[in-house]
Amino acid sequence: MRTGNAPTRRLGRLVVAVPYLWLLLFFLAPFAIVLRMAFSDAATDLPPYAPHFQGFSQLGEFIAALDLENFRLLGDDPLYWQSYLYSLRIAALTTLIALAIGYPLAYAMASAPRRWQSLLLVLVILPFWTSFLIRVYAWIGILRPEGLLDMVLAGTGVTSEPLRLLNTEAAVLIGMVYSYLPFMVLPLFATLQKLDRSLLEAAADLGAPAWTAFATVTLPLSIPGILAGSALVFIPAVGEFVIPDLLGGPDTVMIGKVLWSEFFSNRDWPLASAVAVVLLFVLVAPLALLQRARLTRGGAA
Amino acid sequence: MNARDAGALAPLRAKRKASPGSVRRAFQPWNDPAAEPLVVFRNVTKRFDTVTAVDDLSLALYPREFFALLGASGCGKTTLMRMLAGFEQPDAGEILLDGVDITAVPPHRRPINMMFQSYALFPHLSVGDNIAYGLRREGLPRQEITRRVAEMLALVKLDGLEKRRADQLSGGQRQRVALARSLAKRPKLLLLDEPMAALDRKLRESTQFELMDLQSELGLTFMVVTHDQDEAMTMADRMAVMNHGRLVQIGPPDEIYEAPTSRYVAEFVGDINILEGRVASVTGEIVRVETAIAGAVELDEEAASLAAGETIFVGLRPEKITLSHDEPVQAVNKVAGEIWDIGYLGDFTMVQVMVGGDDGQLLKVALANRTRRIERPFAWEDRVWLSWDVEAGLVLPP
Amino acid sequence: MKRLGPGLIMALVAGFAFLYLPILALIAYSFNASRLVTVWGGFSTHWYGALMANQPLLDAAWLSIRLAFVSASVATALGTLAALALVRYGAFRGRTLFAGMVLAPLLMPEVITGLSLLLLFVSAQVERGFWTVTIAHATFSLGFACIVVQSRLAGFDRSLEEAARDLGATPIVTFWTVTLPLIWPAVAAAWMLAFTLSLDDLVIASFTTGPGATTLPMRLYSAVRLGVSPEINAACTIMIGAVALVVIAASLLLKRDQLASA
Structure with missing residues (x-):
């Protein structure tokens, strides 16, 4: 649609151009560099890591100089692909547990009297605003040997043996679920709150008992919220670094931590870049498929 | 209000x-x-x-x-x-x-200024600032703006509401502010x-x-x-x-x-009955049209362009039709029918009459309710006559 | 008014207990006189005193606040422009790429964002420190700021802007006198979100920083790795208190705005 006049359109171009250029420079360009770095050789390439890309005239030479060594290593060394799989597993478990805890919570919030709802919402968001690091740190104090949990269990006489939860997969899962729970609750609450209560009344009027009404009306209608919440938990969980690093142990090696140590401990920047490229692909591929499925469905409707 | x-x-x-x-x-x-x-x-x-x-x-x-x-x-x-x-x-x-x-x-x-359907009053500004908005853009001196705002408020009779916010006004007042704002720049x-x-x-x-x-x-x-x-x-x-x-x-x-x-236009503006027919004859200013439903009808029209045999539509406004139980002997245009529906609307009553048999056409007749009599002279399924003057009908192209 | 069943009340209580008990425990132990976490040695503000004497931590905190202030301001300005571009100038060339780039940092693992920006700074041979972290934080919080402003702009009655144009305001004057005052609460909320995101970030800062620019989360991280100490609890408590204040201010601001626009 052509609206406005020449000065208006010039202004419009400016409004688009400023953030556009910023993102091209600080988002897209860095990616190109990561991509190129992933094809570089660690042994010979110290910063600034030749081969530099020298324009399209030398594209052939450039491609010839690309080194697939890093990706070969990622495929061969079980450390890498196992940690990818392990990250997906932890992220999936985190998503499921967060859904199991978050759905009843969101449902209860959406069923609460309206004047309480905004307060409940703030209460869910508030921990999200406090530092990530602080929330993880709080769990160290609870889970560590002779920490709060052990004290409470001993005090109530359940068990006097220390549970030794810290530095285990269970600790990582607890920390992940705790940190990402708000991301699950918020979209679920938004979906459930919008749900027309008269639909449930209609179901009851047509003879459905409360549970049947829930299973046949509420649950199917809240699927968009479940999907959104799951995506918001799963995607960042895969690349998570801080939680497995602080709460996990030697056997909870997630890919974010691998990238971190390749970079900071081994100083192998090309390999770290290759890890990043593969991680991105692992994350983007399912998202792109999901988006495509949604688009085709939208187009058909 | x-x-x-x-x-x-x-x-x-x-x-x-x-x-x-x-x-x-x-x-x-x-x-x-x-x-x-x-x-x-x-x-x-x-x-x-x-x-x-x-x-x-x-x-x-x-x-x-x-x-x-x-x-x-x-x-x-x-x-x-x-x-x-x-x-x-x-x-x-x-x-x-x-x-x-x-x-x-x-x-x-x-x-050129515009009064928007939603009024588009700036919610973050007072009534006075809304009206002054366009004047400020012209860079008028402060006293002049104050004077013009007061003048506009007086014009739309909202004096004294200058400091109110738009959301503190009634619907009618909001409309007046919008009007004053769009008139302020003359x-x-x-x-x-x-x-x-x-x-x-x-x-x-x-x-x-x-x-x-x-x-x-x-x-x-x-x-x-x-x-x-x-x-x-x-x-x-x-x-x-x-x-x-x-x-x-x-x-x-x-x-x-x-x-x-x-x-x-005939159907968009007001209510109208449309009869399809063919021009039978044009005599001076009187056009005779043969209609399928109401037989031959006569219209007083400047009809120089019409020729016999042409298919046209005759438009008839509901309020220009007279309804009676007995056949109006004097009337040139008349047709018999049966009342199918009566809609009481207070100031007038809209009667739907089926003419030309059960598969014919429903014609609307508007009856002005001139008295407070509750008993109406017409009832459902009454056999009635519709009649109208030669000036009532109008010729519409197909 | 409907009543909550006992099951739903249980879900609320358990859910919020899970969310809040760890934080409350952390706060409680910051007032413990004993250094041992297992022993309650009585109420004390000793660790807050010790914190005030911890110069490296205070320096890091001051650096983080300045950094968050600048990066949040840049991110909000760019995010607002991006939101205007997406909502107002609907179909421009390269819109899909643009929308993708705005939203990608929301989903991107922080390790990747950090790594890629570091590689950019290295290849551009920029000296790393305060400004590289600022740019990195502004880039990744831009998308969050954009979403907050975008949702506000989407509900914006465009006839208000047209009315301003009709009354003689140029596009720029229209933006300053009508658009900005009306989206202001969202812009403020976006700024606060960007501010806390920057204040909270460990990973991206670790990648993009240089010598002499150690942020608060980086200091805390190395302290936490060494183990639990009441001094860290005290530092965390102060941060929680500050964030709570900001969030309450923000929600009051938004609520007032909702009342005004209702």
Whole structure:
């Protein structure tokens, strides 16, 4: 649609151009560099890591100089692909547990009297605003040997043996679920709150008992919220670094931590870049498929 | 609604001439070849993707005219007005104001102001600041702005509400603020987009007259866009009916209602019964039409262009038909039928009569309720006669 | 008014207990006189005193606040422009790429964002420190700021802007006198979100920083790795208190705005 006049359109171009250029420079360009770095050789390439890309005239030479060594290593060394799989597993478990805890919570919030709802919402968001690091740190104090949990269990006489939860997969899962729970609750609450209560009344009027009404009306209608919440938990969980690093142990090696140590401990920047490229692909591929499925469905409707 | 809204018009209305109709008749610049139009649309076309919103349209508005653009939603009337305000650019053609091409002039440099359907009052500004907004953009001195704001508030009878915020006002008051804001810059032309749409019915009626008084008092040119035919007919000196991006008919309201030139206009403005028929004979000013439903009917029409044998439609407004139990022996045009439905509407009753047998055609007859008698002379399934004068029917092209 | 069943009340209580008990425990132990976490040695503000004497931590905090202030301001300005571009100038060339780039940092693992920006700074041979972290934070919080402003702009009555144009305001004057005052609460909320995101970030800062620019989360991280100490609890408590204040201010601001626009 052509609206406005020449000065208006010039202004419009400016409004688009400023953030556009910023993102091209600080988002897209860095990616190109990561991509190129992933094809570089660690042994010979110290910063600034030749081969530099020298324009399209030398594209052939450039491609010839690309080194697939890093990706070969990622495929061969079980450390890498196992940690990818392990990250997906932890992220999936985190998503499921967060859904199991978050759905009843969101449902209860959406069923609460309206004047309480905004307060409940703030209460869910508030921990999200406090530092990530602080929330993880709080769990160290609870889970560590002779920490709060052990004290409470001993005090109530359940068990006097220390549970030794810290530095285990269970600790990582607890920390992940705790940190990402708000991301699950918020979209679920938004979906459930919008749900027309008269639909449930209609179901009851047509003879459905409360549970049947829930299973046949509420649950199917809240699927968009479940999907959104799951995506918001799963995607960042895969690349998570801080939680497995602080709460996990030697056997909870997630890919974010691998990238971190390749970079900071081994100083192998090309390999770290290759890890990043593969991680991105692992994350983007399912998202792109999901988006495509949604688009085709939208187009058909 | 409050007392301010309701009582405001009394003094103004008292000033009105006894018969506004006769006054309005004298004002016909569109029939005066020497009159200079204020606004001219010359072959203007506007498309959105595949839809042609305004289609090769030409139109002239004259100074001091109250012009109404009437049409169903999606007919292009809003696009036409937004092009005049400068929010849309025509794809072809040009728009002149006082003889100057303003097609490429951006909205903020046009001496045209608009009253928005939603009023678009700035919620973060007070009433006074809303009215002053346009004056501040002109860079007028502070005292001048204060004076003009006070003048505008007095004009729309909102004195003393200057400090209020827009959300603290009633619907009628909000409309007045919007009006004052758009009048404050003394535009050459004021555009009003569905100005009464957000008002309740009682307030709407009083505001219509008030707007007319304001317009004649200030000597401004108004263009109202509306889908409400009562509104257009009450206020306008001249109105245009728009359909599919074209102006179907332009003329004074009574002309549009009593002499529509097409079946679309006849059916869009007011209620009408349409009878299909063939011209049997044209004798002087009397046209005889053979209809399938009502037999031969006679019309008094300037029918020079009609020829015998031609298929036409006869339009008949419901209020121009007389209903009786006994056959009206004197009547030239009459037809018998059976009452199928009676709708009591308070001021009149709409009776639906089936003529031409059970598979015939339902004709609407409007009966004015002149007495408070509850018992009605007509009942369902009554056999009745419909009759009308030769001047009542009108000829519509197929 | 409907009543909550006992099951739903349980879900609320358990859910919020899970969310809040760890934080409350952390706060409680910051007031413990004993250094041992297992022993309650009585109420004391000793660790807050010790914190005030911890100069490296205070320096890091001051650096983080300045950094968050600048990066949040840049991110909000760019995010607002991006939101205007997406909502107002609907179909421009490269819109899909643009929308993708705005939203990608929301989903991107922080390790990747950090790594890629570091590689950019290295290849551009920029000296790393305060400004590189600021740019990195502004880039990744831009998308969050954009979403907050975008949702507000989407519900914006465009006839208000048209009315301003109609009354003689140029596009720029329209933005300053009508658009900005009306989206202001969302812009403020976006700024606060960007501010806390920057204040909270460990990973991206670790990648993009240089010598002499150690942020508060980086200091805390190395302290936490060494184990639990009441001093860290005290530092965390102060941060929680500060964030709570900001969030309450923000929600009050938004609520007032909702009342005004209702």
